[in-house]
Amino acid sequence: KNQVEQSPQSLIILEGKNCTLQCNYTVSPFSNLRWYKQDTGRGPVSLTIMTFSENTKSNGRYTATLDADTKQSSLHITASQLSDSASYICVVSQYSSASKIIFGSGTRLSIRP
Amino acid sequence: DAGVTQSPTHLIKTRGQQVTLRCSPKSGHDTVSWYQQALGQGPQFIFQYYEEEERQRGNFPDRFSGHQFPNYSSELNVNALLLGDSALYLCASSLQGIVEPQHFGDGTRLSIL
Numbered sequence: 001k002n003q004v005e006q007s008p009q010s011l012i013i014l015e016g017k018n019c020t021l022q023c024n025y026t027v028s029p030f031s032n033l034r035w036y037k038q039d040t041g042r043g044p045v046s047l048t049i050m051t052f053s054e055n056t057k058s059n060g061r062y063t064a065t066l067d068a069d070t071k072q073s074s075l076h077i078t079a080s081q082l083s084d085s086a087s088y089i090c091v092v093s094q095y096s097s098a099s100k101i102i103f104g105s106g107t108r109l110s111i112r113p
Numbered sequence: 114d115a116g117v118t119q120s121p122t123h124l125i126k127t128r129g130q131q132v133t134l135r136c137s138p139k140s141g142h143d144t145v146s147w148y149q150q151a152l153g154q155g156p157q158f159i160f161q162y163y164e165e166e167e168r169q170r171g172n173f174p175d176r177f178s179g180h181q182f183p184n185y186s187s188e189l190n191v192n193a194l195l196l197g198d199s200a201l202y203l204c205a206s207s208l209q210g211i212v213e214p215q216h217f218g219d220g221t222r223l224s225i226l
Binding site: 042043044049089104106 | 117153154155156157158161169170171203205213215217218219220222
């Protein structure tokens with residue numbers, strides 16, 4: 001069964017600290033993997049997208065990594081800010097089909113001052 | 114440049130009623146996808162519209178139907194509402210040939226009493 005599992009389910013860290021969110025998937029065949037940030041009450045916003053041949057992609061303080069062999073991805077947030085408080089969703093596309101895009105349940109990140 | 118806009122932002126209905134949600138895609142986008150997001154879960158794909166036709170559909174019953182207009186805007190209709198239909202309904206737009214949602218709206222929060 002094609003699945004996307006994210007961990008931890010929730011995370012609380014202090015402002016200024018770094019953190020890493022995990023995403024494991026069993027989706028096959030693999031097209032690409034995206035990380036989205038979803039603020040409370042808002043729609044998801046794309047942070048990064050990686051294809052099979054890419055193993056790292058950065059967007060400011062956000063750095064995503066991909067290991068297609070182990071089917072694992074991580075999102076590293078550096079020097080966290082209060083505005084980073086949000087849900088982070090890992091999304092894996094099986095192949096070029098909208099119905100084959102699988103969303104994880106997200107990690108709820110809270111940044112404390 | 115307006116992004117994806119959805120209306121209404123909140124809606125309360127009772128079981129058995131019907132509801133229509135609306136979405137205007139980002140300027141220049143011609144493909145609209147609809148998603149259902151239950152609390153604490155990732156979005157689930159409902160269907161995608163392109164050229165005024167339903168191109169792909171997820172695992173949702175026929176009570177969920179849609180429409181796309183010549184100006185690319187779209188509607189999601191849900192009949193015979195159930196308590197389990199309570200969720201955030203997200204609309205996402207993209208360009209032809211790009212099946213992954215590129216830009217999400219902020220959603221319509223539907224509550225069924």
